[in-house]
Amino acid sequence: KQEVTQIPAALSVPEGENLVLNCSFTDSAIYNLQWFRQDPGKGLTSLLLIQSSQREQTSGRLNASLDKSSGRSTLYIAASQPGDSATYLCALPGKAAGNKLTFGGGTRVLVKP
Amino acid sequence: KAGVTQTPRYLIKTRGQQVTLSCSPISGHRSVSWYQQTPGQGLQFLFEYFSETQRNKGNFPGRFSGRQFSNSRSEMNVSTLELGDSALYLCASSPDIYEQYFGPGTRLTVT
Numbered sequence: 001k002q003e004v005t006q007i008p009a010a011l012s013v014p015e016g017e018n019l020v021l022n023c024s025f026t027d028s029a030i031y032n033l034q035w036f037r038q039d040p041g042k043g044l045t046s047l048l049l050i051q052s053s054q055r056e057q058t059s060g061r062l063n064a065s066l067d068k069s070s071g072r073s074t075l076y077i078a079a080s081q082p083g084d085s086a087t088y089l090c091a092l093p094g095k096a097a098g099n100k101l102t103f104g105g106g107t108r109v110l111v112k113p
Numbered sequence: 114k115a116g117v118t119q120t121p122r123y124l125i126k127t128r129g130q131q132v133t134l135s136c137s138p139i140s141g142h143r144s145v146s147w148y149q150q151t152p153g154q155g156l157q158f159l160f161e162y163f164s165e166t167q168r169n170k171g172n173f174p175g176r177f178s179g180r181q182f183s184n185s186r187s188e189m190n191v192s193t194l195e196l197g198d199s200a201l202y203l204c205a206s207s208p209d210i211y212e213q214y215f216g217p218g219t220r221l222t223v224t
């Protein structure tokens with residue numbers, strides 16, 4: 001059974017600092033890994049999807065890396081802004097066919113002006 | 114393209130009642146998944162429907178059920194509501210086994 005962990009649970013940084021968010025998973029036989037952002041009381045916004053064959057994926061200030069052998073993914077957010085304050089979640093699909101995602105507990109980020 | 118839509122957005126029900134939530138996926142997406150999010154348990158998978166068939170099921174009691182229509186719209190039903198069913202219910206759509214796109218959620222409060 002895939003288990004996904006995100007540490008730390010919360011993070012506070014001053015504006016302009018780079019953010020580093022961690023995601024660990026127990027089963028390295030993954031299909032892909034997805035990073036999401038969630039604002040309070042809202043749905044999830046997909047940020048990046050990394051296929052198992054990729055080492056990293058980039059979108060603007062966001063960069064996600066994937067190391068299957070060590071069971072880790074890292075989301076980097078460059079030059080953080082107050083608007084980046086949100087909860088960030090990583091998720092992986094299970095081995096069975098279909099779209100059953102297992103989520104980490106999330107990291108709640110606060111970027112202080 | 115329009116995103117995933119969920120109705121209603123907010124709902125208040127009493128213990129013992131039943132509730133039906135609706136989800137309309139992105140046009141062309143045949144997979145619809147449902148998740149429950151609570152502060153204590155985080156995000157948990159309920160079930161997934163693909164082309165009107167349940168393809169995956171999570172570890173929830175039989176009070177939680179769902180279905181998918183030929184136009185890919187999906188509904189989930191919770192019978193005999195309990196206080197612990199209070200949660201944000203999220204729907205996600207996908208063209209197959211790819212990136213999932215989530216709706217805004219339905220906030221259910223059981224009193």
